[in-house]
Amino acid sequence: MEYRDILVVLEKEDGVISPLSTEMLGRAKYLASELNQNVIALSIGENISEMSKEAIYFGADKVVEVGNKILENYTTLAYTKVLDFILDKYLPLAVFIAATPNGRDLGGRISARRKIGLVADCIDIVLTDDKKEIKWIRPTFDGQLYADIRISTKPEIGTIGEGAFRPLKRDDTKSGEIVKEEVSLSSEDVLTVFLEQIKSDGEKEVSLTDAKIIVAGGMGLGEKENWHLVTDLAHELGAEVGATKDVVDLDWVPYKIQIGATGVRVSPKLYIAVGISGAIQHTAGMKTSDLIIAINNNPEAPIFKVAHYGVVGDLFEIVPRLTEKIREINN
Ligand code: FAD
Numbered sequence: 001m002e003y004r005d006i007l008v009v010l011e012k013e014d015g016v017i018s019p020l021s022t023e024m025l026g027r028a029k030y031l032a033s034e035l036n037q038n039v040i041a042l043s044i045g046e047n048i049s050e051m052s053k054e055a056i057y058f059g060a061d062k063v064v065e066v067g068n069k070i071l072e073n074y075t076t077l078a079y080t081k082v083l084d085f086i087l088d089k090y091l092p093l094a095v096f097i098a099a100t101p102n103g104r105d106l107g108g109r110i111s112a113r114r115k116i117g118l119v120a121d122c123i124d125i126v127l128t129d130d131k132k133e134i135k136w137i138r139p140t141f142d143g144q145l146y147a148d149i150r151i152s153t154k155p156e157i158g159t160i161g162e163g164a165f166r167p168l169k170r171d172d173t174k175s176g177e178i179v180k181e182e183v184s185l186s187s188e189d190v191l192t193v194f195l196e197q198i199k200s201d202g203e204k205e206v207s208l209t210d211a212k213i214i215v216a217g218g219m220g221l222g223e224k225e226n227w228h229l230v231t232d233l234a235h236e237l238g239a240e241v242g243a244t245k246d247v248v249d250l251d252w253v254p255y256k257i258q259i260g261a262t263g264v265r266v267s268p269k270l271y272i273a274v275g276i277s278g279a280i281q282h283t284a285g286m287k288t289s290d291l292i293i294a295i296n297n298n299p300e301a302p303i304f305k306v307a308h309y310g311v312v313g314d315l316f317e318i319v320p321r322l323t324e325k326i327r328e329i330n331n
Contacts (some may be wrong), residue, residue, distance in 0.1 A: 003154045005038045006031060007092035008060065009083065010051055011100060017054040019210065022167035024096040024160055027125055029059035029168060031094075031134070034127055040064055040090060044082050046072040049178075056176035059168045063178045064090065070185045073194035074102040078185055080109045085183045087114065092155045094134055096125075099159040107159045117151035122158045123265070123284060139261045139284065162209050163265025166288060208240050208257060213270045216242035216259055216286070220275015220296065220315055224252040229319045230274055236326040242266065244282050260285035275315045278303025295319065 006028040011018045021041075028039045041055035041063045052063040066082045083106065087095070097107040099121050111118035119136035123146070126135045133150055136158045140147040151157070208214065215237065217230035227247075234241045242259040243252070259266055261284040271289035276282060278294070278301055286292070287306045294307035295315050304310040311318055 001091055001154075003091045003093035005040050005090065005092050006035075006094045006096065007040045007042055007086070007090065007155070008055075008096045009042045009044070009098070009103070009106070010055055011098050011103065012045065012048075012051055017051045017058070018098065018100075019167070020098045020100065020160070020162045021051075021055070022058040022170075023162070023165040024098065025055060025059040026167040027160075027165040028094075028096055031125060031127065032061075034131055035093075037093070038062060040092065042066070042083070042086055044071050044079060052178050054170075056174055056178075057170045057172045061176050063176065065178060065180045066183050067180070068183070068185055070187070070190055074106075075190045075192050075194070076105055076109055077191055078189040079106050080113060081185065081189055082183045083110050084113060086181065087155060089181070095155050095157045097157065097159045099161040103159055107157055111157055116153040116155065116157065118157040118159070119149045119151065120159045122160050123164045123261075125158060125160070161265060163267050163285065163288065166267055208242060208259070208264045208266050211240035211266065211268050213237050213239035213272075214242045214259075214266055214268045214286075214289075215239045215272045215274065216244070216276060217247060217274045218244040218276030218282075219246050220277075221247070221252075222275075224250070226316070227252055229315065229323070233272070233274070233319055233323045233326070236323050236330060237270075237272075239270075239272075240268075242286075244276055244279075273303050273307070274319060276303055277301050278306060 008024045008028050010021045032039045038061040041060035043052040043063050043065045046069055048067055052065050055063050070078055097103045107118050122136050122138050124137040136149045137146055215230055215234040231241055243257050245258055248255050248258040260282040265285045267288040269290045271286050271292045273294040283306050292307045293309045294303040295311045295318055297314050299312045
């Protein structure tokens with residue numbers, strides 16, 4: 001059998017294509033071009049035509065749409081049946097699925113059903129030097145190591161978390177083919193009933209993954225009483241606040257703002273790291289930021305290896321002055 005192309009399973013968020021879907025499309029496009037293949041986006045659900053168009057604007061060469069009222073909300077069996085059908089028909093060599101609760105469920109189910117390999121929660125997907133194989137990279141041993149995994153079955157499947165990749169710039173002049181597929185589904189394919197979607201507390205209150213600017217603080221702040229230096233600067237910049245795990249472990253701030261391999265992964269336009277050493281588990285979550293500025297009094301701190309600009313000095317002198325200067329500009 002000849003396997004070709006990379007299939008990206010799209011998801012909606014708040015009624016539109018999810019940011020994670022656009023990130024997966026961006027990576028799929030890059031890898032597909034290296035492999036001389038195309039990107040096919042799979043759009044499943046009801047009222048999906050907008051999502052399909054957006055997928056093309058974000059890099060898909062072609063979209064396969066499976067529209068059906070039964071698919072309005074995610075259910076394991078119905079979505080698995082659709083994906084199974086599409087895999088048989090299109091024979092993709094790789095499938096990217098969002099590492100969301102629904103995506104993880106779908107990925108696990110399809111992999112078990114077809115007895116094919118899946119790498120969960122990839123933070124990178126690259127090609128071998130000869131460009132013949134895909135290397136699926138994920139953290140292991142609680143984020144202390146990165147495993148580089150090859151899958152020997154086809155299609156190869158990976159689930160991908162938010163912030164691992166950057167989306168392509170949206171191009172609404174781009175056109176692509178949209179193909180409609182019919183998959184026969186009945187109420188017997190839906191064993192669960194969708195009642196209501198309830199957002200968890202504060203889910204939208206902290207939007208670190210969407211933030212354009214993040215000011216993140218680390219143990220260099222010394223004690224919780226000094227944390228305001230981070231929030232003051234963030235406030236003046238209109239930024240979100242992030243933290244390292246060590247700060248979270250001390251309960252200075254809640255876990256939901258932890259950035260890193262075991263926290264949130266972010267790619268803002270500007271990331272200011274204040275008193276952060278730059279441990280690999282932290283940089284795994286922020287190194288894709290467009291511009292990284294680090295403030296640290298140790299010139300050897302590893303954060304300077306990922307930073308575009310480094311300020312070597314005492315944060316207790318630098319940060320209040322910086323905040324004051326920005327306040328003056330703002331007023
Ligand atoms: P430190 O490493 O203590 O660094 C403090 C920095 O502040 C130093 O570089 C110091 O030079 C600087 N500094 C001190 N005083 C000043 C001053 N006055 N002015 C300027 N600079 C100053 N970490 C994460 O962040 N995210 C994760 O998701 C994560 N996951 C992990 C998972 C596992 C399984 C493990 C084992 C660890 C994980 N960690 C994670 C922890 C990580 O290994 C580091 O311990 C942590 O990132 C260090 O936090 P820090 O930079 O705040 O503290």
